[in-house]
Amino acid sequence: MYRGTRLRGARILITGGASGIGRLMALEAARRGAEVAVWDLADDGGASAAAEIVAAGGLASAYRVDITDSSRVAEAARETGDVDVVVNCAGVVAGKPLLEATEESIRRTFEVNTLAPYWVTRAFLPGMIARGGGTVVTIASAAGLIGVARQTDYSASKFAAVGFTESLRAELRADGHDVGTLVVCPYYINTGMFEGVETRFPRLLPILEEHDVALAVIDGIESGREQIILPPFARLVPLMRFLPTRAFDRVADFFGINHTMDHFVGRAQQSVR
Numbered sequence: 001m002y003r004g005t006r007l008r009g010a011r012i013l014i015t016g017g018a019s020g021i022g023r024l025m026a027l028e029a030a031r032r033g034a035e036v037a038v039w040d041l042a043d044d045g046g047a048s049a050a051a052e053i054v055a056a057g058g059l060a061s062a063y064r065v066d067i068t069d070s071s072r073v074a075e076a077a078r079e080t081g082d083v084d085v086v087v088n089c090a091g092v093v094a095g096k097p098l099l100e101a102t103e104e105s106i107r108r109t110f111e112v113n114t115l116a117p118y119w120v121t122r123a124f125l126p127g128m129i130a131r132g133g134g135t136v137v138t139i140a141s142a143a144g145l146i147g148v149a150r151q152t153d154y155s156a157s158k159f160a161a162v163g164f165t166e167s168l169r170a171e172l173r174a175d176g177h178d179v180g181t182l183v184v185c186p187y188y189i190n191t192g193m194f195e196g197v198e199t200r201f202p203r204l205l206p207i208l209e210e211h212d213v214a215l216a217v218i219d220g221i222e223s224g225r226e227q228i229i230l231p232p233f234a235r236l237v238p239l240m241r242f243l244p245t246r247a248f249d250r251v252a253d254f255f256g257i258n259h260t261m262d263h264f265v266g267r268a269q270q271s272v273r
């Protein structure tokens with residue numbers, strides 16, 4: 001039975017590890033004794049995160065990979081070698097209403113947030129199954145549990161990421177493999193990806209601190225958690241599904257969910273590279 005993956009002496013791959021929670025997870029995993037591979041498009045594949053780890057006495061390498069390119073993913077997986085933990089963390093958001101989003105950015109959102117975890121996970125899972133352990137982590141979002149205005153593409157791409165992980169968990173269990181999965185559904189985090197978002201009730205639904213989220217995921221990998229929803233109040237969202245749709249919408253509106261994106265600016269040129 002899956003009981004988590006100890007990071008001391010393990011090898012971990014983090015996509016999107018050049019920035020935000022990916023970078024912080026890379027630093028924390030290395031601090032706990034893991035050898036870290038960072039994949040990213042930016043910062044020469046996450047070279048500065050890897051350099052920071054090596055300067056602190058850890059083991060790390062960086063690879064410039066566009067994870068939407070399945071043949072580059074397969075090639076980079078060969079260069080990286082087997083890993084015990086895969087963290088699908090790279091993500092993009094455009095934050096536009098449906099009729100203002102470009103076709104290119106809608107496609108890009110699904111390519112990065114939904115499809116890329118297939119290519120990355122398929123590249124490493126055979127090795128994990130053969131060695132009889134490991135963890136596949138998918139950083140989804142609370143927007144993968146509830147649809148949000150100005151996120152028709154982002155929210156749907158994260159619902160798919162949640163479904164991907166749940167199906168994979170079922171498949172691994174049905175086949176008797178001891179490889180585990182962890183899906184992470186955070187509300188907004190102060191990394192800059194969602195720059196400009198606002199929250200109506202910050203005590204119940206705070207903008208999360210990036211270090212707290214990174215630490216929760218790394219702890220979750222080691223303790224064998226299968227789902228993390230942050231902050232705790234957001235765990236009520238799945239329960240709200242028992243409500244009739246109109247009541248569900250009124251609760252979401254009361255908590256200001258559909259105005260959180262009113263002043264969204266996000267990261268410059270993030271959705272199209």
Ligand SMILES: NC(=O)c1ccc[n+]([C@@H]2O[C@H](COP(=O)([O-])OP(=O)(O)OC[C@H]3O[C@@H](n4cnc5c(N)ncnc54)[C@H](O)[C@@H]3O)[C@@H](O)[C@H]2O)c1
Nearest residue numbers: 016019020021040041042066067090091141188189191193
């Ligand atoms: N920031 C939030 O409010 C928030 C909330 C919930 C979930 N998330 C999710 O957490 C994850 C990390 O978000 P973050 O806030 O740390 O973002 P971030 O923008 O700081 O980091 C994302 C990283 O992904 C990389 N990336 C993007 N496209 C790529 C591609 N095609 N190939 C390789 N790398 C690529 C970027 O270069 C960047 O370094 C994302 O999946 C995001 O959707 C973020």
